[in-house]
Amino acid sequence: MEFKDKQSIYLQIADYICEQLLLGKWPPGDRIPSVRDLAGTLEVNPNTVMRTYEYLQGKNIIFNKRGVGYFTDEQATSRIREYRKERFLDSELPEFFRTLYLLDISIEELQRRYKTFIETAYPATL
């Protein structure tokens, strides 16, 4: 996994897990990799993954079955969308709008490009 420069690692791992869930790679209600396994795969400190799991647990996206492991919540995808949407609308979208405005890119052009992007990047979900 390629980590970005600025955001703290535990949140980047949270984003990675949310993406696995949203893409349906880790189905709702299923067991997810153990802290140790995921830490090994991502080459990060297990305590960092632990922090991510606690964070996602606090958001009711995953839960811990004592002695068995971590599982995704049945409602996980809707909760992730809610939380990611909030973060996107708050911080990423204003930045994006600013660029659109500066470069004078029309909403129509954006719409066309968005459609092409979805068709090429996620053909399976159509």
Place this chain on the structure above:
Amino acid sequence: MIHVDGVSFGYSSNKLLFENLSLKLHPGNIYGLLGKNGAGKSSLLRNIAGLLYPIAGRIEIDGCEPRKRQPSFLQDFFLIPEEIHLPSVTVEKYIETLSPFYPNFDESQFRKYLREFDMPEGNKITDLSYGQKKKVLISFGLATNTKHLIMDEPTNGLDIPSKSQFRKVVSSALDPHRIILISTHQVRDLDNLIDSIIILDDSKILVHHSLDEISEKLRFTTLVTAEDDNRVLYSEPSLKGYTVVMENWEQEESRVDLERLFNAVMNNPARIRKIFHRP
């Protein structure tokens, strides 16, 4: 727990390498020890291992003093030195001879680590390259399952793919009872692997904190301009303006960049001490 309590050390008593140094390391963590060349990192590690003796102060590891080299201490302690000397035997002979000293040694784990490092089987250790020898020793050290594992510049001599394999195996070898302490200059090799950092400079410990605590107090980001901003401790020009280390007044979480942290600490030790409330 590894407790270094007011330790002074020098190779001659009129020139001390470090003075009145104190550290407490707790199980379940991977500590990164950073410092410039000659700061005394290896000497500190050798003191902790009982290979060198403090001039003053005391080191205690789970109730034992390393300098006494009691079996109960040695069987739960493994040091991978920077310069390694391995005997001219096969890997099989090596584990047959040395593993009895480590009651928790796990051979299947050892084989697994060697496989992960892409090591060929059945070779004499002396026929191996420097990097391959290092892989044998790292695999052996991890597989001893000692409570204390110290590595001095472990990624020196490892090729590019092995550095990623190194992070994988060390990450999977950490458990709640184990202390892993790694000294290095190659901070990028340890990125995301360590959870706590110790910076040694000018015979003192300048930083001894978890990365979580550091990201609470310091912010690593890019600014359009870095002048006249009294929050900034360290800045360097970059494509988008200035990459900076600054005081984290806004409580924004950012990713700790070890290289910049190190430079910030070296540039401004007094201010770092004040921010982290160290005497």
